[in-house]
Amino acid sequence: MVRSALARWFLSFSPTPITLGWPERFRSCLGALLGISVTAGVMHLFVGDTALIPLLVAPMGASAVLLFAVPASPLAQPWSIIGGNSISAVIGVACATWITNPIHAAAVAVALSIGAMFVFRCMHPPSGAVALTAVLGGPAVHALGFEFVFAPIAAQSFALLGVAIVFHASTGHRYPHATRxxxxxxxxxxxxxxxxxxxxxxxxxxxxxxxxxxxxxxxxxxxxxxxxxxxxxxxSGLSCADIMSSSVVSITSGTTVAIAAAVLQRHGVKALPVVDERAFVIGIVTRADIARNMKAGSFRMLAAFIDRWFAGPGRSALTVASIMTTDVSTASVTTSIAKLVPLFAAYGHRHIPVLDAQKKLAGMITQADLIRGLYRQTHA
Known part of the structure; x- marks a missing residue:
């Protein structure tokens, strides 16, 4: 019995499976590579090799893991890294200055840093290492005093965060992670x-x-x-063809915003697929897109004026090409409705164009279509 309990205890240490695909794992590694490289390059550009300020501090490696491998974590958000690292650096320098015993100073610095991060809602695990570095970093770090807070800590935190924002945006990831x-x-x-x-x-x-x-x-x-x-x-036996609305209204990219708004109003729909001359879907425009266009005010008027200047007198009106969403999620007529769940639930889509075997527009599915289809199947 003791042996069995001990075996179960050891088995509890086994790692949980990582469901992340290999392309996403590679993307995380590439992001960390770029993040650390650019951060060191920025520090070298501003402080040089001979300065007392280190080009990189060890906690930035841990921050890179969070920023690039788990960017959706609350611990990896911008305020977490900037606030957590900066506050912990201040506490670490203060403890190193006022507590003579380094072991006592290190323990107090980490404990106070955790407490402060709770108070200021900027929990960031690498910040504990920032506090330790301020205490145990050696004479070079101690010589910086409270300058340690600004350079290297704040400077490197901002540089790493800047790379993360650009990298995630360029690779199609949502960062900072806006929870909704x-x-x-x-x-x-x-x-x-x-x-x-x-x-x-x-x-x-x-x-x-x-x-x-x-x-x-x-x-x-x-x-x-x-x-x-x-x-x-x-x-799972239901396909998109079974629940889609086949009498879908579409427009072209040359349709003016005013006409698109009128079509939405006339047909009582909230989105219009945008197609080219071959009926291939190239975008989608929604009531929200048009509303944002109307709220843009003077900036949108300036853009329209520039469009008229370059387009000439024949094409003066603003078209949906300038406001439509071009990254459109689509489904095939043969796609099982079970595969639509992530699109509606995880990504917040409300309208999904359906394509036929020739990749041409065949219909549209909304959340209401999905629910009606499930209801009919349940009560058939």
């Missing part, structure tokens, strides 16, 4: 009575009384998507 729950995106449980509410989730998290490395809104979105996925699994 599935209910805010219009995605809910397929049943009339949802399995849980946001208040239920907050109550359970409060009872657990521990810090989870996931935003509650992300957790809610994940649970709702799992709930919907389990419901849809029983209807």
């Amino acid at each position: 729950s599935a209910r805010d995106k219009g995605v809910g449980s397929p049943s009339a009575s949802p399995g849980f509410t946001r208040e239920d989730l907050q109550a359970v998290l409060g009872r657990r009384n521990e810090l989870l490395d996931i935003d509650p809104a992300d957790l809610e979105s994940l649970l709702l998507e799992i709930q919907l996925q389990s419901y849809v699994r029983g209807f």
Whole structure:
């Protein structure tokens, strides 16, 4: 019995599987490579090789892991790295200055840093190493005094963060991670009575009384998507062709914004696929796109004036080509509706164009179409 309990205890240390695909793993490694390289290059450009300020400090390696490998983590957000590292550097330098015993100073610095990060809501694990570096970094670090807070810590934190923002934007990732729950995106449980509410989730998290490395809104979105996925699994026989609206209204990229708004109003729809002369989908324009265009004010008027200047008198009106979304998620007529769940639930899509075998526009699926299709199948 003792041997069995010991074996189970050792097995509890086994790592959990990583579900991330290899392309995404490579992307994380590439991001860290660029982040550390650019950070060191920026420091070399401004301080040189002979300066007392180190070109890189060890905690930046840990920050790079968070920023590039787990960018959705609350611990990896901009305020976390900037606030956490800066506050911990201040505390570390203060402890190194006022506490003579380095072991005592190190322990107090890390403890106070954690407390301060809780207070200022900027929890960032590498910041504990920043506090330790301020205390145990040696004479060169101690000679900097509170300058250590600004360079290297703040300077390298801002440089690494800047690379992360540019890198994630250029590779199609959402960073900083703007949390938005599935209910805010219009995605809910397929049943009339949802399995849980946001208040239920907050109550359970409060009872657990521990810090989870996931935003509650992300957790809610994940649970709702799992709930919907389990419901849809029983209807895998349904395809997009069974539930799509085939009488879809489309426009071309040369359609003016004013005409597009009129078409949306006349047909009572919220989105219009934009097609080329071969009926291939090249974009989508929504009521929200047009509303943002109207709110742009003087900046949009300036853009329209520039368009008229270069386009000439024959093409003076603003067209949907300038406001449409070109990165459009589409589905095939033969696609199972189960595969639409991530598009609607995780990515917040509300309208998905459906393509035929020739990749031409065949219809449109909305969240309402999906729910109606499931309802018909259930009550058939």
